[in-house]
Amino acid sequence: MIRMVFNPRNVIRRHRLLAMTAFLLVIILVLGQLGFNRFLTINPTDSLPRGVYMKTMSSPAVGELVEFRTPASVMGNIDRRFDYLIKPIAAGPGDEVDTTSGAVIINGCEVAHSALLEHDSQDRAIIQWRDKRRLNDDEFFVLSTRVPNSLDSRYFGPIRRDDIISVRSCLWSWDDESSIAQ
8 A cells, every 4th residue: 555645845845946937937038128138028909819929930920929119200199108019920021011991902812801990909099001012021921810900011011031020829818819809
């Protein structure tokens, strides 16, 4: 017969290990936010699942998430001052992007839930990027259709490869997908 005995030392060891792991994660996140290589970053917005995103070694390409500096032209439409944005790439070099109809059309196909808004969540007028053209070799069109008011290339136009800081991947998310309205 195997006799199991409750050992409080094992519980204490597990709690210490968990506390140390959480503390190290917080330190890494804080250092990342202060600009120390930005290996990990937190996304607090609804345009992507809220969570922790890590830098990858991938190159920018359609479908990848990229982190880039917020364009100066839209800084007035941000509720809180975000120096960086993380958005998925919807179109890349050679793709044709058209926003002249009030929605995003990529290579002749309209993207669902991509209408251009005239006002932000604070009822401020938004400058829209209205153009139809083929993207240059160093341009990417970032677009998040997860929420209708995502601040993306619909409002500031394509971003250049040089503007991209890193490609990101979601490490951990605490968002409930069903809570996002389309």
